[in-house]
Amino acid sequence: MSTPTTRTAPAERLFSGPHAATTTVFAAVMFLTGFAALAVIPTLPTAARELDGVSLFPLVAGSFVAASLLGGVLGGHWADRSGAHRPLAAGMALAVITLVVSGASTSIWQLAAGRFLDGLAAGMVAVAVNAAIGQAYPGHLRPRVLALMSTCWIVPSLIGPPLAGVVAQWWSWRAVFLGLAALTLVPALVVVAMLRARSWQPVSGGESGSAGKGPALLAATAVSLGAALGQYGVSEWDARHLLFAAGGLALLVVFAPRLLPPGTWRALRGLPATVLLRGLGSGVFFTLEALVPLMLVTERDAPPPVIGLAFTGAAVAWAASSWVQGHLLERAPRHHLVVAGALVMVVAVAVAAVGTLPGTPVPVAASAMVVAAVGMGLIAPALTVLSLTHSPPDRQGCASGAMQTSQNLGQIMVLGLASAVLNAFPGDGRTEAAGYAAAFGLLLVPCALAALLAARTRAEG
Incomplete structure (x- = not known):
């Protein structure tokens, strides 16, 4: 007769008792970031065409990926030094700012900058959430929390892209970015306030635990820069763009292997x-x-x-x-x-x-x-x-x-x-x-x- 209680107790503890507020914060973070990330992607080709930047579309798409790599290393370094709540709060605030920057774009370069900042925020949030789970939950609850984080992306993946497409069709692609910024501003502020009210301290003592992150951060920065240079370099076929592409490739060849197994x-x-x-x-x-x-x-x-x-x-x-x-x-x-x-x-x-x-x-x-x-x-x-x-x-x-x-x-x-x-x-x-x-x-x-x-x-x- 005790089996049902044993099975359901861990799940109940996620949304009740001492972990209720923490679980709610993490679920809100993942839902908001997932919805924003998935909703804007279908509108990017339309935005690139309107901003006369189709040839630079790979830079717009690739800058998010390059920046997320840097954001992940930066967020992990920050979480190890000062606790995961700080990069998590900073990433949420930056995510709202990037939506405004992208939605107000007057050129393809501003849109690319917005996507780069968005990737930086996404990388910080993704790593900080995982670190915060490790710092806030006991070991037996962590698998359940991680599974919950994955399910928070289901609804955004189903309704985000088609809804954004409808808004872009009936109104404009800018309305997708600016509307998401308006919708997520208040929830993001609440999440940031809750994160600042509680600190999840690093597990292994801050400075000593992050001593080896410096070279990784340097390599990630160089790789992100190399990726941006390369994506710009392949947008045209002339001597100037070829130099940018060669410089980006050199940075990737030198620094990318340092982030991968031999x-x-x-x-x-x-x-x-x-x-x-x-x-x-x-x-x-x-x-x-x-x-x-x-x-x-x-x-x-x-x-x-x-x-x-x-x-x-x-x-x-x-x-x-x-x-x-x-x-x-x-x-x-x-x-x-x-x-x-x-x-x-x-x-x-x-x-x-x-x-x-x-x-x-x-x-x-x-x-x-x-x-x-x-x-x-x-x-x-x-x-x-x-x-x-x-x-x-x-x-x-x-x-x-x-x-x-x-x-x-x-x-x-x-x-x-x-x-x-x-x-x-x-x-x-x-x-x-x-x-x-x-x-x-x-x-x-x-x-x-x-x-x-x-x-x-x-x-x-």
């Missing part, structure tokens, strides 16, 4: 190959999510609600595919699922390429994002399990950080290469459509590499 670039068996494949898969998926909507808006004049529905479909497809691999395919070797996911991504790339043809219906082209999400739903969880398998218990945190870093680097580098191919074609109708087709065709290379190298991620036994 042997990652050579795909050594075990964790290095696993980390590399996370970057390749994420790079393909992120590039499709960036370029397919841009193509539909600029070449096919697709309405924003269609773009929003494509993002929602992709979120549902990813979740469904993840559930299948975790339940119906739980006995399948994880590296086999990586191969299957890579092959599904090949299909997605082919659908995107077909979508560049003028006679292809817009929903068919948009479905490339949904198909790609099915592939990532197989690849991402499988690689996460493999990364933990290849790491001893006391190094699993480092392995998770390397996977996240590789994901960001892969998104930046694959999008940069595809954008360089796209911008090599003049912007005149049929030729520009051929540029999109060539950019999508380039994505077959990382897909093929992921399929071929998957065996190197195999877990022995």
